[in-house]
Structures are given as structure tokens and as C-alpha cells.
Amino acid sequence: MAMAEAAARPAAVKRDRLRALGIMALNGMFDELDGPGVLRQATELLPGELAIVSSFGADSAVLLHMVAQVDPGLPVFFLDTGKHFPETLAYVETLKGHLGLGNVSALVPDERDITRFDPRGELWETDPDSCCHVRKTEPLDIALEGFGGWVTGRKRYQTKERGVLPHFELTSDERIKVNPLAYFTDADVTEYKARHGLPEHPLFARGFRSIGCAPCTTVVGEGEDPRAGRWRGLDKKECGIHFDVNAAIARPVPVAELTLFKDGGFVADPFRAWADGDDPAGVRYTHVPLPVFLANRDAVLANPHPLGLLVAPGDRVEVVADDLSRFASIAVLFPAFTDGRGYTSARLLRERYGYRGEIRATGDVLADQIALMRRCGINAFVVTNGPTRKALANGSLATVDIFYQPVGGAEVPVGTRPFLRRARESV
Ligand code: SF4
Structure with a gap:
């Protein structure tokens, strides 16, 4: 590319390209690492800025066991939607005790949102996307403020949509999403749980393979996708926390868009x-x-x-x-x-x-x-x-700090009324 053309390229485009290159480099460097290795690299990349998000579902013990090995004090967020099976809530306590996790927080929906959007608790029936938004996405967005990245337990084999999942994703809100189990197979999960003697989710033995909220989770049949029991019969595969605008896999949206x-x-x-x-x-x-x-x-x-x-x-x-x-x-x-x-x-x-x-x-x-x-x-x-x-x-917009026509209660009028200016300045 000619130098003049490169120099004329908008700064936002250059920045998007650098972000994309950065995440490609991360995936290239750490592609061969195993799950704990990816998690360890993520903690070094984002010291003090990395959170784990866990559903405490059928496979969650694997990632949480890795967390316990790397740093049991890492913050773990559980999206307590108010719609979980009682068995899941009990399993949270089981895993916390078994793995010695010291920093698990339950994220609950904002009561005002529930009152406004789901007062009868039936939104999952008519509009599961909005239900997930209010009960999962919003609480997680708030909790992740101040974090530079978060870790998920997603795996490639779970669905067709997750088939290209990398270890590191860059989201359009400038966070890094880390998927240490991206390359795990179903057999890897089973073997890992057995090797480390991890407690099973109480519903696993009853045929639940991917466990989310009770109204939206059913038993999975022989030969079905592990996540086929989620939102069965609906054209919905993800709860929304893994959407990046509209993509199931995070796709950094160019700043220009x-x-x-x-x-x-x-x-x-x-x-x-x-x-x-x-x-x-x-x-x-x-x-x-x-x-x-x-x-x-x-x-x-x-x-x-x-x-x-x-x-x-x-x-x-x-x-x-x-x-x-x-x-x-x-x-x-x-x-x-x-x-x-x-x-x-x-x-x-x-x-x-x-x-x-x-x-x-x-x-x-x-x-x-x-x-x-x-x-x-x-x-x-x-x-x-x-x-x-x-x-x-x-951040180069001009600011105004001399007001001939003040608005609101805090602006001080210039010039003609020094007594008023003094009074306002002393507030
Ligand atoms: S999984 Fe179902 S009940 Fe849970 S938040 Fe989503 S729509 Fe609501």
C-alpha cells in the first residue's frame, strides 16, 4: 500500500486492525496450551482484571477446578436469575466447598427491571431474549465494569455455532473473553471430571447435559447436541451474554460502525x-x-x-x-x-x-x-x-465555562451579578 494512502487511513480503522491483530497474536501464541495454561496466561495478561462467569451447570466443575488450581481467589460470577433449579443452587454450595473457591458472587437481576418487565415471572414464555437480557446480560454488564476480561466454559463441540470458538475473543466493548475449554471434547470433559473426582450436578444423572434455568432446560436425548435441551423448540441457542451485537461468537464491531x-x-x-x-x-x-x-x-x-x-x-x-x-x-x-x-x-x-x-x-x-x-x-x-x-x-471538543445564560442550578452567570456568583461559588 502506498505510504500516502496508509497515512490517510482513518485512525479508527487503524485501531480496529491493531485490535484484530492483537487477538490473532494471542490465539497464535497460546493455541497449543491446555485449559489451565490458557487460564494462567489470561491471569498474567489481565492481573486483577479477570472474572470467571459460571452457570454451575453440568460441566462447570471442570473450569472451576482449573480456577482453583490457578488462583482460588479469582472472582467467580454466578448469574442467579431467580429461575434456576433448586439442584443448581445446591450445587453452587457443593462446588464452592469442594474446590475451596473463596470469591463466588451471585449476580441477581435489578428488582426494578423485574417489576417493570417481568412482574409475573413469565417473560421467558413470551420473550426469552428479553428475559435473558434482564436476568443475565444486564446484571453481568454491571458486574463486569472494571474488568478487562472474563472467562467462559464454552466449548467447540457443544453447537455448530460454537464450532470455531478460539481461546481468546475480543468483544466490541474492548474486553477479552477467554475460553480455556474451547478445544475440549465431550470425552475430555468426562475424563477430566473422573480424573479429578469432581462432584456431578445432581441433574446430570437424570439426562440433563446442559443446565440453565429450569423453565428453559429439558433432558437431552441420545445423539442430540448437548445444548439441544436449552430453549427446546425455539430458534434460540444462546442466552445473550455471549452475543456480541448479533453474533454468537464475539465479533469486534469496527469503531466506524x-x-x-x-x-x-x-x-x-x-x-x-x-x-x-x-x-x-x-x-x-x-x-x-x-x-x-x-x-x-x-x-x-x-x-x-x-x-x-x-x-x-x-x-x-x-x-x-x-x-x-x-x-x-x-x-x-x-x-x-x-x-x-x-x-x-x-x-x-x-x-x-x-x-x-x-x-x-x-x-x-x-x-x-x-x-x-x-x-x-x-x-x-x-x-x-x-x-x-x-x-x-x-476528547478534543471545546468546553464552555463562562455562561451568559446559565442552565440548570449549578452554572454561574458571568459579569453582572457578582453577589450571585459569589453565592453560587460558595455552594
Ligand atoms: S434461560 Fe429462560 S428463564 Fe433463564 S433468563 Fe433466559 S429466558 Fe429467562
Whole structure:
């Protein structure tokens, strides 16, 4: 490639390539290692930043035994969904005692999410993806904050989709996912358990080969995939914690494809825009336009899935003030640089109606607007403009600290009212 062309390549593309090369190098260097070797390398690669995630299912004793050999103090997370077999809960205690694991934590779903999305505990029947999201993905996402990587017990032989699983994956949230058992076969698992005298899950002898939540797990027949008993009859193979956007195997999403800027970086956006023909009672992770919400209020409020609200110029947020807590995200539309009505909507949402969730700016979002948007309470930005993306990614946006027209309660007006400025400064 010509030097000029290489120099012109966007920084994000270069970074994506370096990330991909880094993970390829890891897999190349440590491809031949056995499970404990991979785990040991991971602890050296990410000292103090590595967590183990275990279902305490049929094969979990193998990985947890390796953890006990490498470092029994490594943090182990168990996703306590509230839907497990009692035998699984008992098995957690059995393995903790048997292996001497000293740092096992149960991750439980947020009560507010359960009240909002699954008050009757039946979401698994109508929408297992959302059920897994609320009971597994969300609690795990929160627990993994501060960790640079996590370890899973997945294996290639389990399903067709896992057939290319490597030892190390790079996820789009910049974490390394480690799969020490990737190359284990069914026979390897059996042999390992027998060699180390590991206790079996109480349901294993009754024909359960892959054990998750009770409503979604059935016995596996002769010749079936070990995971065939999970979500039987549904087109669902993974619970969601192993999805990377939509792929079953983590696929780093190029930064250039990520448009949502939040918490200091570009991240995968779980929400999508409302489309003609969408069903207000059934859509998920969609920003429902405010007029559509008003016309279908009962259906939207009864919809059990995570939803957002879209506020366009001219929409009056006052009319939805009592329902704001229903929405996990509010998108405020800025259709043109010259249209400032979105600022007013954002301030009303934050300051008058006390909305605490995500308020995102969407539409024609440009660098010069972002400082004022932030001052108005907007904390996420959907950005496609190249220079604006670059400025956000580099942290080179201008900030404003002199205010002629203060917003909110904390900004100090400049110039004319020194007594007020002094009063505010002493707060
Ligand atoms: S496995 Fe079933 S019950 Fe468990 S979280 Fe997923 S859908 Fe809900």
C-alpha cells in the first residue's frame, strides 16, 4: 500500500486492525496450551482484571477446578436469575466447598427491571431474549465494569455455532473473553471430571447435559447436541451474554460502525428507530415516537420489553411527564443545526420532570452543539459526522465555562451579578 494512502487511513480503522491483530497474536501464541495454561496466561495478561462467569451447570466443575488450581481467589460470577433449579443452587454450595473457591458472587437481576418487565415471572414464555437480557446480560454488564476480561466454559463441540470458538475473543466493548475449554471434547470433559473426582450436578444423572434455568432446560436425548435441551423448540441457542451485537461468537464491531457515543466512548447501540408497521405492544429496544405513544399509550405501557421514546421538534414532553419512567432512553431529535427546540425538550426532561435515564441527541449532531447539549442534560449522542466523531473520540471538543445564560442550578452567570456568583461559588 502506498505510504500516502496508509497515512490517510482513518485512525479508527487503524485501531480496529491493531485490535484484530492483537487477538490473532494471542490465539497464535497460546493455541497449543491446555485449559489451565490458557487460564494462567489470561491471569498474567489481565492481573486483577479477570472474572470467571459460571452457570454451575453440568460441566462447570471442570473450569472451576482449573480456577482453583490457578488462583482460588479469582472472582467467580454466578448469574442467579431467580429461575434456576433448586439442584443448581445446591450445587453452587457443593462446588464452592469442594474446590475451596473463596470469591463466588451471585449476580441477581435489578428488582426494578423485574417489576417493570417481568412482574409475573413469565417473560421467558413470551420473550426469552428479553428475559435473558434482564436476568443475565444486564446484571453481568454491571458486574463486569472494571474488568478487562472474563472467562467462559464454552466449548467447540457443544453447537455448530460454537464450532470455531478460539481461546481468546475480543468483544466490541474492548474486553477479552477467554475460553480455556474451547478445544475440549465431550470425552475430555468426562475424563477430566473422573480424573479429578469432581462432584456431578445432581441433574446430570437424570439426562440433563446442559443446565440453565429450569423453565428453559429439558433432558437431552441420545445423539442430540448437548445444548439441544436449552430453549427446546425455539430458534434460540444462546442466552445473550455471549452475543456480541448479533453474533454468537464475539465479533469486534469496527469503531466506524458504532454511532452511539456514551460514557466517553463509541458503543454498540441496543436501540433502533421506529419503523412503519411496528407493533406498539410488541416492539423491543425501539424509540417510539411521542405521537405514536400517545395514540397507543395502553399498549406501550403493557409492552414488557425495554423501550425508548423519540421526541421531535414540536412534541410537547409535558404530556408524557407521568410516563417517563417507562422509558430506558429518550432520543431528542435535532433535524438541523439551526433548530434549537431539542435543547428546550432536554432541559424540561431533566430539570422540570427529573428524568434520570439516558437522553440522547440524534439527527444532525455536530461538534459545535455538543457542549450546550451536555449542559442541557443530554448524556449520549448519535453521531455520523466524521469531524465530530473524531473530536469526540479524541476528547478534543471545546468546553464552555463562562455562561451568559446559565442552565440548570449549578452554572454561574458571568459579569453582572457578582453577589450571585459569589453565592453560587460558595455552594
Ligand atoms: S434461560 Fe429462560 S428463564 Fe433463564 S433468563 Fe433466559 S429466558 Fe429467562
